[in-house]
Amino acid sequence: MRWERVQPHHKQNSEGxxxxxxxxxxxxxxxxPGKRWGHTxxxxxxxxxxxxxxxxxxxxxxxxQVHVFDTANQTWSQPAIKGTPPTPRDSHSCTTVGDNLFxxxxxxxxxxxxxxxxLDTCSHTWISPSLRGDGPEAxxxxxxxxxxxxxxIFGGCGxxxxxxxxxxxxxxxxxxxxxxxxxxxxxxxxxxxxRDSHTCSSWKNKFIVIGGEDAHDxxxxxxxxxxxxxxxxxxLNTSGHLLPPRAGHATVAFGKSLFxxxxFTDxxxxxxxxxxxxxxxxxxxxxxxTSDGPSARFSxxxxxxxxxxxxxxxxLGGCNKSLEALDDMYYxxxxxxxxxxxxxxxxxxRKQLKLxxxxxNLTPPHDKALVRVGMGAxxxxxxxxxxxxxxxxxxxxxxxxxxxxxxxxxxAKVTENIPVGYTIETVxxxxxxxxxxxxxxxxxxxxxxxxxxRKRTAAEAGNVMSNGDYNNKSKGSRIPKQDAIDHRLxxxxxxxxxxxHESKTEAAIPVLKNPASSDTSQPPKVNVIPxxxxxxxxxxxxxxAPSSNKEVPIEDxxxxxxxxxxxxxxxxxxxxxxxxxxxxxxxxxxxSDATT
Numbered sequence: 001m002r003w004e005r006v007q008p009h010h011k012q013n014s015e016g017x018x019x020x021x022x023x024x025x026x027x028x029x030x031x032x033p034g035k036r037w038g039h040t041x042x043x044x045x046x047x048x049x050x051x052x053x054x055x056x057x058x059x060x061x062x063x064x065q066v067h068v069f070d071t072a073n074q075t076w077s078q079p080a081i082k083g084t085p086p087t088p089r090d091s092h093s094c095t096t097v098g099d100n101l102f103x104x105x106x107x108x109x110x111x112x113x114x115x116x117x118x119l120d121t122c123s124h125t126w127i128s129p130s131l132r133g134d135g136p137e138a139x140x141x142x143x144x145x146x147x148x149x150x151x152x153i154f155g156g157c158g159x160x161x162x163x164x165x166x167x168x169x170x171x172x173x174x175x176x177x178x179x180x181x182x183x184x185x186x187x188x189x190x191x192x193x194x195r196d197s198h199t200c201s202s203w204k205n206k207f208i209v210i211g212g213e214d215a216h217d218x219x220x221x222x223x224x225x226x227x228x229x230x231x232x233x234x235x236l237n238t239s240g241h242l243l244p245p246r247a248g249h250a251t252v253a254f255g256k257s258l259f260x261x262x263x264f265t266d267x268x269x270x271x272x273x274x275x276x277x278x279x280x281x282x283x284x285x286x287x288x289x290t291s292d293g294p295s296a297r298f299s300x301x302x303x304x305x306x307x308x309x310x311x312x313x314x315x316l317g318g319c320n321k322s323l324e325a326l327d328d329m330y331y332x333x334x335x336x337x338x339x340x341x342x343x344x345x346x347x348x349x350r351k352q353l354k355l356x357x358x359x360x361n362l363t364p365p366h367d368k369a370l371v372r373v374g375m376g377a378x379x380x381x382x383x384x385x386x387x388x389x390x391x392x393x394x395x396x397x398x399x400x401x402x403x404x405x406x407x408x409x410x411x412a413k414v415t416e417n418i419p420v421g422y423t424i425e426t427v428x429x430x431x432x433x434x435x436x437x438x439x440x441x442x443x444x445x446x447x448x449x450x451x452x453x454r455k456r457t458a459a460e461a462g463n464v465m466s467n468g469d470y471n472n473k474s475k476g477s478r479i480p481k482q483d484a485i486d487h488r489l490x491x492x493x494x495x496x497x498x499x500x501h502e503s504k505t506e507a508a509i510p511v512l513k514n515p516a517s518s519d520t521s522q523p524p525k526v527n528v529i530p531x532x533x534x535x536x537x538x539x540x541x542x543x544x545a546p547s548s549n550k551e552v553p554i555e556d557x558x559x560x561x562x563x564x565x566x567x568x569x570x571x572x573x574x575x576x577x578x579x580x581x582x583x584x585x586x587x588x589x590x591x592s593d594a595t596t
Contacts, residue, residue, distance in 0.1 A: 001203055001274075001288075001289050001332060001333060001335060002289055002290040002291050002332075002333050003289055003290075003291050003292060003293035003294070003330050003331070003332055004291065004330065004331045004333065004520075005292075005328060005329070005330050006074065006314075006329040006331055007074070008032060008069070008075060008076050008329075009073065009074045009075050015542065018571065022564070032052070032067055032076040032327065032329070033052045033055070033058075033063075033065065033076075033317070033327070034057060034058045034065040034327050035057040035058060035300075035317065035324075035325035035326055035327040036055035036056060036057030036058065036063070036317050036325050036327070037055060037056055037057060037081070037090070037297075037299035037300070037317055037318050037319035037325050038054070038055045038056045038057075038062075038090025038091045038092075038106075038299050038319075038424045038454070039052055039053065039054050039055025039056075039057075039090065039301050039316075040052070040053050040054060040092065040093070040094035040103075040301050040321070041301040041302065041303055041314070041316050041437060042094055042095075042101055042166055042303055043071075043096070043303040043304060043305055043314070043331075044094045044096060044099055045099075045308070046102075046120055046306070046307050046308045047071060047304065047305030047307065047308035047309050047312070048070070048071055048072060048308045049068055049070060049071065049121070049303070049519045050068070050069040050071060050303065050314060050316075051066060051067075051068055051101060051121065052066070052067045052068075052069070052117070052301070052316065053065075053066050053094055053095075053101070053103065053119070054061035054086075054088070054089050054090055054092055054106065055090050055111075055317070055325075056090040056300075056325065056347050057088075057317075057325035057327075058325075060108075060365050061088065061109065062088035062089050062108060062109050063088050064085050064086050064087060064089065065078065066078070066081055066119065067077065068243070070307070071305055071309055071314075073119060079124045080124065081119070081124050081125065081126055082123070082124060082125045082126070083125045083126030083127060083128075084126055084128060084324050085117070085126045086103055086115065086117040086126070087115075088108060089105075089106035089107060089108055089111070089113060090106055090107060090109075090140075091107050091140040091141050091299075092104060092105050092106025092107075092113070092140070093105060093106075093142055093143055093144040093153065095144050095146050095151055096146065097119070097146055097151065097341050099121050099122050100118050100119065100120055100121065100357050101118065101119040101121065102116065102118055102144075102151055102175075102177070103116070103117045103118070103119065104115075104116050104117075104136075104142075104144065104151075104153060104265060104577060105136070105138065105139050105140060105142060105153075106140050106154065107140040108231040111159070111163075112138040112139050112140045112156075112158045112159060113139075113140070114135060114136060114138035114139065115128075115138060115140055116128075116129065116131060116135070116175075122320070129180050130180065130378075131175075131180050131181075131182060132179075132180065132181045132182065133181045133182035134182055134183075134184060135173060135175070135182035135292055136153055136169075136171070136173045136182075136184075137158050137159050137167075137169070138159070139155075139156030139157060139158040139169060139196075140156060140157055140454065141154025141155075141156050141157045141196030141197045141199055142155050142156070142157075142169070142196065143155060143156075143198055143199050143200035143201040143209070144200055145201055145202040145207055145208075146177075146202060147202045147205060147206075147207055147228045148205075148228075149176060149177050149178050150174050150175070150176060150228065151174070151175040151176070151205050152172065152173070152174050152175075152185075152200070152202075152226075153172070153173045153174075153175070153200075154170070154171075154172050154173075154192070154198075154200055154207075154209060155168070155169050155170055155171075155192070155194065155195050155196060155198055155200075155212065156168075156169050156276075157169070157194050157196040163255070164288055165209030166215070167192035168195060168196060168214060168215040169194055169196075170191050170192055170193060170194040170195065171184060171185075172184070172185040172187055172226070173185065174193075181413075185231055187231045187232065187233055187234035187392065188227065188230075188231065188232050188233070189232040189234055190233055190234070190235060191221075191224070191233045192209050192222065192224040192233070192235075193214050193222060194214060195213060195214045195215075195247075196212060196213060196247075197210035197211075197212050197213050197247035197248045197249065198210060198211050198212025198213075198220070199211065199212075199249060199250065199251035199260070200252050201253045201258050202253065203253060203255070203258075203279045205227060205228045205229050206224065206225050206226065206227065206228070207225070207226040207228055208222045208224070208225050208226075208236075208258065208279060208281060209223070209225075209226075210222075210223050210243075210249075210258075210260060211243070211245065211246050211247060211249060211279070212247050212257065212262070213248075218245075219245035219246055219247055219265045220245055220246075220247070221242065221243045221244060221245040221246065222235060223235065223236040223238055223277065223282070224236065225279075225509060236279075237280045237282055238277070238282045238283070238284055239282060239283050239284070240283040240284040240285055241275070241284050241285060241286040242284050243260060243275045244265075244271070244279070245265060246262045246264060246265055247264060247265075247298070248262070248264050248265030248298030248299050248300075249262050249271070249298065249300075250262055250300045250301060250302040250315060251300045251302075252304050252313045252315075253304065254304050254306065254311070254313065254336060254338065255262075255338050255339055255480075256278060256279045256280050257276050257277065257278060257279070257334075257336065257410060257476070257482075258277040258279060259272050259274065259275070259287070259313060260274070260275045260277070261273075261294075261300065261302065261315055261332075262274075262294070262296070262297050262300045262315075262318060263298050263299055264298040266483065268321070268378055270296035270297060270298060270320070270321050271296055271298075272293060272294055272296040272297065273286065274286070274287040274293070274332070276288060280350065287360050289332070293330060294315060294318075294328065294330050295326075296320065296321065297318030297319060297320055297326060298318060298319055299317075299318050300315055300316070300317060300318030300326075301315070301316050301317060301318075302314060302315040302316065304330075304337055307338065309331070310333050310337070311333065311334045311335055311336045311337060311338075312332065312333055312334070312587050313331070313332040313334060313526055314329065314330070314331055314332070315330050315332065316328075316330075317327070323349050334339065365396070372449070389518070411426065412424040412425060412426035412435075413425050413426065413570050414437070415434075418436070420436070420438055421435075421436055421438040422436070422437045422439045423436055424434070424437050424500075435463060444495055452529060528555050
């Protein structure tokens with residue numbers, strides 16, 4: 001693994017007056033947020049844009065400014081944000097939920113805070129949502145992470161009722177990001193001790209707490225894992241090259257690996273080392289890097305830029321041994337490739353059940369046939385497929401298979417005979433689709449008043465479903481020889497134009513009970529054009545990395561105004577017209593926490 005210091009490019013600005021004004025206010029307005037600690041940075045759009053909010057540094061006070069770094073062009077911008085912004089703060093948490101950033105708590109320099117604000121990165125609007133339920137007490141130095149649609153907040157430090165004593169928390173609060181209802185979780189098992197300046201991360205259904213400082217000024221290196229399905233805490237038994245105790249560090253999740261950088265144990269002991277934890281095995285590894293990395297620091301912010309920058313993590317700012325704020329930014333090239341996991345845990349139970357039923361309903365009735373479509377590996381761009389097997393193994397859904405030559409096939413159910421062909425239904429890469437199988441010849445089923453039947457010899461049944469395909473096909477299903485087709489897939493993300501792929505298909509024609517046909521020797525030549533994409537059931541993203549179900553912008557995209565349509569219940573908000581400043585994948589849903 002290697003470090004690389006990021007050198008932002010000067011952004012060309014046609015508005016000379018504005019550029020001159022920025023120059024008068026200091027280099028930070030052009031080349032980023034400037035020196036700060038206790039801030040947060042969050043990657044959206046699969047790592048294309050990095051949003052930096054809040055912190056302490058410039059002018060020796062807290063800020064509520066938002067700066068955006070375009071990782072493709074390596075330029076900073078400071079968009080105009082509509083709505084009522086949060087008060088200036090540091091040591092808050094900021095969690096990525098789709099294209100929205102959820103900011104909670106922190107301190108204004110005098111008192112801890114407990115307000116929640118949402119930044120809609122599509123319209124660049126601050127939103128103050130209407131909340132229900134009992135939320136957390138005012139606190140700073142806490143941490144948060146997203147698991148599914150649940151924003152989970154743990155720990156932090158607040159003040160007693162008389163403001164004379166500090167209170168360290170180990171309570172757990174959950175915010176439903178769809179209904180905006182707070183709930184204090186009742187957990188079992190042994191929870192982490194009260195602490196602040198720790199980190200929280202997520203991996204699948206796990207919520208992981210690392211390190212921090214407790215009420216007795218002890219620095220910690222323990223790892224606690226919460227099963228978010230059962231709400232049971234368990235301390236992880238770790239091994240390997242163990243992490244030294246610390247607080248004020250940054251933890252960035254990349255799949256099941258958690259990378260811990262920086263932190264402190266006292267004023268004389270700051271770290272610039274790098275450790276990696278395998279969440280599945282509990283093994284710590286001290287990472288040896290090449291090239292010069294960041295100096296020792298704490299209250300540093302970081303996030304994952306994968307997949308736009310494959311396997312790359314970013315770390316920004318912090319505070320040094322002399323308690324001076326820093327402004328440098330570094331990329332960490334891990335060389336890792338994210339595993340393609342099916343993010344079923346990101347779906348609600350209702351959507352999970354619906355998806356399961358849709359896949360099971362592909363089992364054909366006796367008077368229906370299966371359509372089998374093959375896609376060449378050189379023409380098909382794979383998406384995340386629903387796999388339920390062991391991690392690290394390539395698995396396929398029950399209605400899909402892949403040959404050793406890389407040819408991918410899927411089954412579809414013929415639902416209706418129409419004059420031009422047949423209507424079909426299937427689930428491809430987790431997306432329920434309906435389409436039409438067009439025939440280049442007239443459908444003799446209709447021409448002969450339902451007196452049509454296709455017969456074939458046993459030799460015509462040479463191709464059979466295998467490798468995960470349904471094996472309970474009806475005896476009437478028949479698969480003729482392969483015919484060339486045009487296969488157009490509807491892009492179910494953001495309503496984009498269909499992507500056209502040249503591919504091949506094998507079609508099984510319905511066997512009907514009434515005989516009669518004058519043309520049964522040659523199978524029809526067909527075109528498959530899915531004409532309707534059912535609602536996408538995925539809530540993408542990347543845990544692991546910001547999870548997300550959004551389409552990830554490609555590297556050469558230069559449009560600074562991403563297309564998105566996330567809606568959040570709003571209150572005290574201004575107009576929602578889109579700005580021209582930049583806004584998953586399922587990360588993965590990632591969290592950035594500002595700690596002191």
